[in-house]
Amino acid sequence: MNHGRYVFTQLMDLVPRYEFNKCTNRYKGNSRVRKFSCWQHFLCLSFGQVTFRESLRDIVVCLQSRERQLYHFGFRTAVTRSTWADANRQRNWRIYCDFAQVLMARARQRYQGMPHKGPDIDHTVYALDASLVHLCLNVFPWTKYRQTTAAVKMHSLLDIHHGIPEFFCVTDGLTHDMAILKQLFFEPGAFYVMDRGYMDFAQLYRIERSGAFFVIRAKSSLRFKRQYSRPKSGQQDIVCDQIGELVVHGSRKAYPVKLRRIKAKDPETGKATVLLTNHMEMEAQKVLLLYRSRWKMEIFFRWIKQHLGIKLFWGERECRQIADSGRHCHLPDCCNCHLPLSNSTKNARYAKNPERLCFLQSTYKSTV
Known part of the structure; x- marks a missing residue:
């Protein structure tokens, strides 16, 4: 007989209920709702993610098999498939989107001042990238991406340090x-x-005017006029480090100030990489390390797809799936932010962690 608190209950204790209620009230999520509130909905969705459930029916059957423990899990009403399907169709996905932003802000605040793995610079480093989530075209015809494939796209701005x-x-x-x-x-x-997919000189100039810095891989068609070169100072990977301006009239008009061009060569493969940045003083080797740290974004996307069930949508129709894609793809983000919060010594109260939670925490630690 269990005399303590269930691990799922302790995990949900880390969720700021007040902030969740604010997000719910902002979009009137509980308007005309009798029993199955947005909080109960969130608990069901979180339970499905944490326990690797593959469908709505799978989650409901699993919960109904533990009917006596539902109250201790935080549920205050029985969960039925029809009620949940109606909630998926009618609830506003922006509730969970805003709540994911709250959890991300709390996780970043928790990690401030802590030692990190990454480039040894005092500035905050962000990596911007996108990744496709491929779906079955026969099941989700409204997500048509190519003639024979379907997909949705995840965009993320990741703090490299944490x-x-x-x-x-x-x-x-x-x-x-x-x-x-x-x-x-x-x-x-x-x-x-x-990466070079974001090569837009008007947007890069907007970064320059905001007082931030960018490091981006240049396209092969870039036309650049060198004004002078910086000394390489014994940096073996660096082929050249140049300061200059753009040649094409439209590009020069969009980015009218000086630009720095760094060309590096991989000693193992011999492949050359051309980088552009607006930081004129940093060593070229550090700029190259900054760009290489962007690979953490690829690891982050791989971790989400492998361990947070991002490809499992609990619905097939377009009217339901449009909302479900926003809600379901932000839910792994909520779970991802649960992990650094649960790793904190202040909130870690898990006496007997289940296999699933230990596995998620261990794989999360390996990516940061």
């Missing part, structure tokens, strides 16, 4: 990455590391 996302957005697979860059507000003094 592995906590600053921004998270889900769009259809055809949305260009540049559309997300135009929505961002840039933090003065921070570094933004991006």
Whole structure:
């Protein structure tokens, strides 16, 4: 007989209920709701994520098999499949989107001042990237991406030092990455590391004017006029370090100030990489390390897809799935922010962690 508190209950204790109620009231989520409130809905969704459930029916059957323990899990009403399906169709997904932003802010605050793995610089470093989530076209025809495939796209702005996302957005697979860059507000003094898919000189100049710095891989078609070169000072990977300006009239008009071009060569593969940045004083080797740290974003996306069930949507129809894609893709983000909070010594009260939670925490620690 269990004499303590269930681990799922302790995990949900880390959720700021007051902030969740604020998000619910903002969109009137509990309006005309009798029993199955937004909080009960969130508990069901979280339970499905933490226990690796694969469908709505699977979650309901699992909960009903533990009917006597539901009250101790935090549930105040029985969970039925029809009620849950109606909630998925009618509830506003922005409730969970805003709540994910709250959890991300709390996780970042918890990690401030703590030692980190990454480039040894005092500035905040963000990596911006996107990743496709491939779906079955026969099941989700409204997410058509190519003639024979379907997909939605995850966009994220990741804090490289601590592995906590600053921004998270889900769009259809055809949305260009540049559309997300135009929505961002840039933090003065921070570094933004991006791949060449975000090469837009108007947006790069917006980063320059905001007082932030960027490191981006240049396209092969870039036309650059060198004004003078900086000394390499014995940096073996660096081929050249140049200061200059853009040649094409439209590009020079969009970015009228000086630009720094760094060309590096991988000693193992011999592959050359050309980087652009607006930071004129940092060593070229550090700029190269900043760009290489962008690989943590790929590890972050892989971790989400492998361990947080991002591909399992609990619904198939378009009217339900449009809301479910926003809600369900932000829920792993909530779970991802639970992990650094639960790793804190202040809130770690897990006497007997189940296999699933230990596995998530161990894999999370390996990525940050």
